[in-house]
Amino acid sequence: MKTIYTIIICFVFVTANNAQEKFLTKNGSISFFSSAVVKDFKADNNQVLSIIDTDSGKMAISILMKSFMFEKALMQEHFNENYVESDKFPKATFRGAIVDFESITDLETKVEVEGIITIHGVSKEIVISANMTRSEESIVLRGEFNVLLADYNIEIPRVVSKSIAKTIKVTFDFNHKPYNK
Amino acid sequence: MKKIILTIFVVLLSIQIPAQDLLDILDSETPKTDNIVSATFKGTRILNGHSIENRKDKELEFIISHRFGRINLGFDELFGLDKSNIRFALEYGVNNNLTVGLGRSSFEKTYDGFLKYSLLKQKTGSNSFPFAVSLFGSVAVKTLKDYDPADKRTFAESLFYVGQVLIAKKVSPSFSFQVTPTYVHRNTVRIAADPHDIFAVGLGTRMKLTKRVSFNSEYYFAFDQSKSIDARNSLAFGVDIETGGHVFQLILSNAITMIEKSFITENTGDFFAGDIHFGFNISRTF
Numbered sequence: 001m002k003t004i005y006t007i008i009i010c011f012v013f014v015t016a017n018n019a020q021e022k023f024l025t026k027n028g029s030i031s032f033f034s035s036a037v038v039k040d041f042k043a044d045n046n047q048v049l050s051i052i053d054t055d056s057g058k059m060a061i062s063i064l065m066k067s068f069m070f071e072k073a074l075m076q077e078h079f080n081e082n083y084v085e086s087d088k089f090p091k092a093t094f095r096g097a098i099v100d101f102e103s104i105t106d107l108e109t110k111v112e113v114e115g116i117i118t119i120h121g122v123s124k125e126i127v128i129s130a131n132m133t134r135s136e137e138s139i140v141l142r143g144e145f146n147v148l149l150a151d152y153n154i155e156i157p158r159v160v161s162k163s164i165a166k167t168i169k170v171t172f173d174f175n176h177k178p179y180n181k
Numbered sequence: 182m183k184k185i186i187l188t189i190f191v192v193l194l195s196i197q198i199p200a201q202d203l204l205d206i207l208d209s210e211t212p213k214t215d216n217i218v219s220a221t222f223k224g225t226r227i228l229n230g231h232s233i234e235n236r237k238d239k240e241l242e243f244i245i246s247h248r249f250g251r252i253n254l255g256f257d258e259l260f261g262l263d264k265s266n267i268r269f270a271l272e273y274g275v276n277n278n279l280t281v282g283l284g285r286s287s288f289e290k291t292y293d294g295f296l297k298y299s300l301l302k303q304k305t306g307s308n309s310f311p312f313a314v315s316l317f318g319s320v321a322v323k324t325l326k327d328y329d330p331a332d333k334r335t336f337a338e339s340l341f342y343v344g345q346v347l348i349a350k351k352v353s354p355s356f357s358f359q360v361t362p363t364y365v366h367r368n369t370v371r372i373a374a375d376p377h378d379i380f381a382v383g384l385g386t387r388m389k390l391t392k393r394v395s396f397n398s399e400y401y402f403a404f405d406q407s408k409s410i411d412a413r414n415s416l417a418f419g420v421d422i423e424t425g426g427h428v429f430q431l432i433l434s435n436a437i438t439m440i441e442k443s444f445i446t447e448n449t450g451d452f453f454a455g456d457i458h459f460g461f462n463i464s465r466t467f
Contacts, residue, residue: 022203022206024206024207024210026210026212047212049207049210049211050207051203051206051207053203058203059203060202060203060204060206060207061207062204062207062208062211064211066216072237072240073237073238073240073277074237074240074466077219077220077237080219080220081219081220081392082392082393082423085354085392087354088354093204095203095204155392157393157424159424160424179206181206
């Protein structure tokens with residue numbers, strides 16, 4: 001009997017040791033802005049999923065392309081149909097890590113996030129600067145970066161080249177909360 | 182005994198349960214949502230007839246449609262280009278599901294008004310639905326004074342009604358089709374033997390050739406036809422070319438008209454004898 005208890009205690013100890021601390025958000029926001037000769041436009045997505053593993057500093061982001069909301073429904077349809085081809089590539093993802101996460105002790109600090117971003121089926125290495133605010137209850141990441149559409153095989157026909165910028169500014173704001181599975 | 186326990190403990194510790202991939206966690210946390218299938222067709226017309234697509238909320242579209250004369254008229258008529266039927270129309274999205282339109286065709290000086298309502302959407306995901314259904318109704322008024330002055334036609338006698346159920350399915354991103362049961366009522370017919378009511382069914386398809394170009398076909402089969410004319414079913418082929426806010430449609434059709442009551446019940450062109458009208462639809466969205 002004693003032996004069984006001991007084994008159970010061992011299991012509990014080991015499992016507890018393996019429990020990873022994760023922070024997650026299901027309603028992170030990502031917006032992008034296009035500023036071209038003829039017009040400016042933006043699109044917002046407030047249903048972005050992002051997760052941080054605080055043991056390793058690893059991070060992952062999943063963006064459903066159809067959740068980007070445009071001012072005009074027709075633009076949204078064109079975005080999904082002709083530009084990012086959402087039926088073929090429903091999600092954009094990021095998989096990477098916050099650089100030197102373990103050594104960061106400040107509550108508020110500038111961090112670099114390094115990893116691989118996949119948009120329109122094309123994967124690229126990327127380093128993004130962000131502001132991180134960390135507490136027991138949350139990890140907030142905010143920042144912006146630029147995406148050159150041609151890098152991701154997103155073509156802009158010549159007739160609309162004055163309406164859509166070649167480089168799109170992307171801003172993000174994620175408020176992660178502790179995630180218990 | 183203690184050795185065994187120790188061994189188990191060490192083994193358990195050393196087996197690092199591999200950290201679950203973070204993206205997999207995100208996948209499992211993604212809320213299950215309905216996904217409404219969009220862009221079954223590029224435009225609000227397959228070619229001559231309506232597609233299930235509506236104008237979007239508060240969008241106004243100006244459509245100019247042309248059908249030239251028959252291309253087998255030869256060089257003297259510049260293969261039909263000397264003759265043309267033009268229709269101007271304004272179409273407005275009251276909301277994402279309801280479109281109203283007003284048009285005027287030069288052929289028989291006809292005015293038409295229509296309503297199109299999207300009843301059911303094709304969906305994938307947790308609440309999937311296999312096809313989309315829209316309802317279409319239109320009234321057309323023929324104002325050409327082609328009657329005997331002694332036998333003046335009243336306004337009511339100049340009216341035509343069309344009701345359609347548009348049933349469409351986007352089978353894949355590159356292939357969509359639509360089946361369109363249609364009812365046409367004519368208040369006035371040429372001779373007593375001509376039916377006032379005609380039932381027809383349309384079949385339309387769209388095949389995407391590139392991201393912005395598609396090949397469309399459309400056929401309407403009428404179950405009854407006017408006896409006073411050599412009526413034929415309408416057949417059309419064409420391409421959609423999309424550029425930003427415009428959709429251009431280039432069309433080869435055996436009908437010169439662009440409204441349902443005409444191309445379904447009053448068409449006399451024989452496509453395979455060369456009675457083909459070249460035409461186009463241009464739309465501009467505001």
